[in-house]
Amino acid sequence: MALLDFDAKKNPAKAYAGMLGLAALLVMFPFFAAQFGNSWVRIIDMALLYIMLALGLNIVVGFAGLLDLGYIAFYAVGAYLTALLASPQFAILLESVVNQYPVLGESLVQLMGPEIRENGIHLSIWAIVPLAAAVAGFFGALLGAPTLKLRGDYLAIVTLGFGEIIRIFMNNLNDPINFTNGAQGINLIDPIRIFGVNLAGEAGSNSTVVVGGFSMPSVNAYYFLFLFLCIAVVFVTKRLQHSRLGRAWVAIREDEIAAKAMGINTRNVKLLAFSMGASFGGVAGAMFASFQGFVSPESFSLTESIAVLAMVVLGGIGHIPGVILGGIILASIPEVLRHVVEPAQQALFGHVVIEAEVLRQLLYGLAMVLIMLNRPAGLWPSPKHEDRPDHDVDQPNKSTGVVSA
DSSP states (O other), X not given: OGGGOOOTTTOHHHHHHHHHHHHHHHHHHHHXXXXXXXXXXXXXXXXXXXXXXXXXXXXXXXXXXXXXXXTHHHHHHHHHHHXXXXXXXXXXXXXXXXXXXXXXXXXXXXXXXXXXXXXOOBOOHHHHHHHHHHHHHHHHHHHHGGGTTOXXXXXXXXXXXXXXXXXXXXXXXXXXXXXXXXXXXXXXXXXXXXXXXXXXXXXXXXXEEEETTEEXXXXXXXXXXXXXXXXXHHHHHHHHHTSHHHHHHHHHHHOHHXXXXXXXXXXXXXXXXXXXXXXXXXXXXXXXXXXXXXXXXXXXXXXXXXXHHHHHXXXXXXOHHHHHHHHHHHHHHHHHHHHHHHHHHHHHHSSOSSOHHHHHHHHHHHHHHHHHHHOXXXXXXXXXXXXXXXXXXXXXXXXXXXXXX
């Protein structure tokens, strides 16, 4: 991990060399991976989305010391908002309003125009992304408000319930007014366009994107977009961590009573943690919907929330590079195993002994247990002990050698 030390003040030559090497690796990676098939690049695309989610959850769990088992709900809010505003689904919604409430429906049709009734709203993704961040942030504050005085198990139960409520709503908001199309999900979502370039490739291009005479597969184009967004999220979270607000989060995490005594408005600071973390989830959800072209409630289950939380814990709570490492491992390794397990069994035994999905989950769970037993602080914890949520636990006193309780 020392090779990835980017402290320009402490060792500028090493920091800039490390940054340059990492940048070259990130730029070349999709072209190298594409030699083995576009599916490998797609795996990393999804890993980048999960990294955005993990960084957002790290604000709540790592910086503020709170807990959120329903974080995937904000991912769902961003995805479904994009699906509603960038697909024919809004026309279906408007038609259901006309059928159920004719007066209101006809008024909306006259206000919006007959074209929207026929084709729906097709907003640009760049108009939807800030809207998704704002709506997800609002839902984050809505979740945070009733949980301000809760800690531990009670906070976990409430946030878990919130995540399930959102998923159930998405599954059932199709009658009498069809907002989400129920369990069937929403398809035909518009792909992302940047300066007129369709990142999914134009019709008949075999998913190939052409930029300035240079062509690349669609998954490579999305890779660079998601990579840019991840870098932006890292920059924002890093600035937040070392800001006055970030230190207030740390104060609440370490001792909320002492933080109150120091004059910190713990209510507002906690709400900001939930809201700002949720906004990153909303942005990731908007990207996911446009990337996939389809969303359904099955993509936002409790298992996904637990997976994102596991990324934060595995990498190192509160440490941004550690969270990124945890996101890469837990988002990509299971998919790699999906591709490797069956061919390996065919080569060894001549037939499939254990289904790929079963073995994948078994190895995934076993690895998590072993890592947590041997490195409870995570694979890459913060080098500064004061930045770790449990820095004062199990640390011997230098003068007495006694371990604190």
